[in-house]
Amino acid sequence: MSRETVLDPFDEAFHRTADRHERVWVLLCVLMLTLLMIGTMFFVVHDYGVVTRSEAYNNEQIPAETRRAFQEGAVVRTGPNAYSVYITGRLWNWAPGTIHVRQGAAITFHVTSADVLHGFEVQGTPVNLTAVPGMVGTVTHTFQRAGVFFIICNEFCGLEHQAMVGRIVVDPQEAQS
C-alpha cells in the first residue's frame, strides 16, 4: 500500500455506506441465529422422545432382566399404550429382524450392539441412534401411520453394512381387538 494515497470520493462514499450496512447485517445475523436456536430447542423440548438417552454405560451396569430382554428381542408392555422394544445390532443384522408394534402407541427403543458400532435409523422417522457395544441408548417414538418401516444401519460396520436392514410393522389401530 502506498503511503501517499488519499481516499478518492468513490472510495470514501463506498466505505461510509459499507460501515453502516455492516452493522445492520451483523445485527440481522445474530437475530436469525438466536431465533434458529430457540426454534430447535423448542422442538427438542416439545418432542423430548427422540432425544437419545442412555440407560447404562457398560455391561456390568445392565440389569439381568434387560440382558434377557435383549437376548429374546422382547417387546414388553410398559403402560396402557406404551411398549419397550429391545434390539441388538450385530454383524450384519438387527435382532429381532421384524418387530410388530401398534399404531398410535408410544414405543421406546432400547438399542445396543454386540460387536462394532451400528447406526439405528428408522427410515421416515426422526429415530436415529448410535448402537454402541456395552452401552444401551433409548429413544421413544409414536408411529402415527400404519405400514412397514425399515430399520437401516447408518454407521459403517463392515462388508455387508448395506444389507443390515430390519423391519418394523406398524399394525393399524382398527385391527386391534
Add this chain to the structure above:
Amino acid sequence: MSAVGFADLSHDEASASVGSTWAAARRLMLAFLVTGFSALMIGASIGPLQALNYAGIDLYPFLEPALKTYYQGLTIHGVLNAYVFTFFVTAGLLVYLPAREMDVPIPLGLWGACYGTMAVGTLMLLVAMFDNSATVLWTFYPPLKGSAFFYVGMTLLAFGSVLPLPVLLVMRRRWRTLHPGMITPLVTYMSVITMLMWGVCSLGVGLELLVQLVPWSLGWIDAVNPMIARTLFWLTGHPIVYFWLMPAYVSWYGLLPRQAGGKLASDTMARITFVMLFVFSLPVGSHHQFADPGFSPIWRGILTALTMSVALPSLITAFTIGLSLEYAGRRRGGRGIFGWFTALPWGNPAVAAQVLAAITFIVGGSTGLVNGSWQLDSIVHNTTYLPGHFHLTVGSVTALTFMSLAFWMVPHLSGKALVSRRLALASVWLWFVGISLFAVGMLWSGLHGVPRRAWVSSLPAPVYDALYGNAQLPLAVVGLGGAVLWLALLCFYSLFFASLVFGAKTEEGREIGFAEVLGAYAGSAAPNRVAGALDHIWIMTWLVALATVAAYVPILWPFLQHANLSTGWRVW
C-alpha cells in the same frame, strides 16, 4: 499491507542470499502443491464411483485388482481428499504466503521436516489402504481395527500438519523485531490464527491415536473404549472443517479482492472472523454425537447454542467478501443491482473459481445449520444429507479455492505459464456444476433416509427398490453429478501437469498481489484498536484451551468412570 522490500536490507543474512532463499522456498512450496494435488487426483477420481453407486450402478466388480470394495475406495477417497490433499496445500500455503507478505526468510529445515513427516505418513497410509488392511473410512472408529501402518501413518501425517505453526511463530517473531509496535499483517495474522486453532484442536485426535489406537494396533493393549475414541475424534473432527475453510478464507480475504480488480472492504472484520472461528469451533465437536448415548441432554443443548454461534463468522465473511466483490465490479463499470456481479473478471480462472466456490458455500453453510440443530439432526444424521453438506464446503469451497491457487501458483513457483486459460475455466465450471448436482442429489436423498457410506448398488434390485425407490430421482442426480466431476478432473489435471511439464517460460506473476484494504487511510500503520487488541494471540489461545477443557470434561467424565472396552474387529 505488505512491507515489500524494506525488511531485508536491514537484515544481514537475509539480504545476501535473498534470491536463492526464495528459489528454495518456491521449490518446496511447489512440492507441497504438487503432492497435495496428486493425492486429490487419486482420491477424487474414486469419488464418481461412489456417486454412481448411489444411482444404482455398481462398477466395483470391474475394478477388482485395484479396489476390492466400495468401502476400500471410500476410505482412500476420504483420507486422500480430506486429509492428505488439504494438509499438504495448507501446510505450504500458510507458510509461503506469510513469508512473502512479511518478507522474512522461512526456516526451511523445519518446513522441510513438515513436508517429510507428512510424506512418510502418507506413504504408510497408502500401503495400509491399498492392501485393504485398513478399510475403516476416514473416521476410523474403533472397534473396527485397521493395521498399525494406518494409525502410525495417520499420526505422522497429523503431527506434520501442525509443524507450520512453529515455522510461522519464528517468522512472526523475526518480523516483530524488525517492525516494533506494528500490528501483524493481515495474511500472516489469518495464517497464525488458523494454525493455532489446528494446533490446539489436533490434541484430541493426537490423544486418540497415541493413547488408544496405535498401542492397540501394535498389540500392546487388548481393548479400547470406543466412546472415548469417538469423542476425542470429534474434538478434532469438527474444528478440522475450519482447517479446511480458513485457508480458503485466507485467499478470499487476502488475494481475491485484488484479483477481481478491487480492494478488501474491511481488514478488521477479517481478523474478527478468524478469531471467532478459533474461539467457537473448538468446544462444539460433540454435536457430531447427537445420536450417541452417554452424555447429558443439557450438554447437547449447550452444544447446539455454540454451534449456531460458529455460523456468525461465515455470515460476516459472506458480507465482507460480497462487498469487496461489489466494489471491484463497480470499479470495473458494473451498474445496477446485479451489474457489478456480471462485471467481475470472469475470464480469469482464479477469480471464477473463488466466486463460484463462494456461491456454493451459501448452500453449504446453510445446510450445516440443519445438521448443527439438535432436533433436525435426528432426521438427517448419517444419511446422504451429510456428505451432501460437506461436499459443498470442503468439496467445493476448499477444492475450488485451492484450484484457484494452483492457477497462479504454478506459473509463480515454476516459472511456466498455464498451457490453456480455457481449459482452466472449463475445469472450474464443470466442477461447480458437477459438485452442485451431486450435493443437491445427496441432500435430497438424505431426506428420504438413504444412509451415507453404504454400498447400496450391490443390493439385489428388489431390495434396492423397496428401500430407496422413493429417492430414485435424486439418486440419479447424484450419479450425474459424479460423471460431470470426472470431466472436471480430466480438464484440471491435464492442465495442471501439462503446464508443469510443457508450459512456456514466463516471468509474469513473480510478485504476489496481496489485496489492499479499502478505507485504510494514508500512513495509518495500525488499522485500529480492535486489530491491536486481537494481536494478543496467546491470551486468546489460553482462553480457547480453557473453554475446550470446560466443554469436554463433563462429556468425557461419565465415559472415564466406566471401563467399557471393546476388542478389535476386522470385518471388511
